[in-house]
Amino acid sequence: MTLLIRLAAVLILLVLTVIALGFYKFNIAGDDLYIKENDMVRPLAPFEEGARSVMMRLFSLDTGHSFKITLPDSNSAVTLTGFNKEPSLAVGAYQDKEIRGEVLLDYLRLTPLNLPGNTGTTQFAAPFAVTTQGTGVFWYLGMFRLDDRSGSITHLDSQYLGDRVVIQAISPDIPFDPPHRITISLRTLAPEQPMATTPGQETERTFYVTRDTIEVSASR
Incomplete structure (x- = not known):
């Protein structure tokens, strides 16, 4: 047992x-x-400097082509070569005759546009600002076309948005049918508001877009 x-x-x-x-x-x-x-x-890829790093970060393209923005008041093309971490802006410096400054692309508001006839390309809108030696920060809505095969970008057109405005959203019409429209929601300085203060007046701007142009539309 x-x-x-x-x-x-x-x-x-x-x-x-x-x-x-x-x-x-x-x-x-x-x-x-x-x-x-x-x-x-x-972790997210570091903010490396150089035109190639801009294309890699924004479009995941390792290409020899650079992202160039044409200054609205001249034919000078400015290459984006780096980033501001806060806020999220791609940056390029320029000198146009005696004027020097920066071009700042708000790449978080890059908005694809599903326009007909764009086979093999990607068309998009994005806001960018131009600074000078003065105090102004002049914002524009730019329209661009990316060749999906070569990685080259063409700056097609621009429309002025305002000085020191705060852009809140870019909204294409849904459904995105002709006439193709996009609406920009932004804050501007009120007429009596000091220039040094934060813009507080909310407004909207509406634009018609085609394959090659941005045209001003009446506000909604």
């Missing part, structure tokens, strides 16, 4: 040992799985 009791105790001990080892192995495997899954999470 004593022998049977001893054998039963040994058997129970073996079963408990197997269960414990299995539980330990499961937890180790779970830890390994957690590490592998988290190894797949990568």
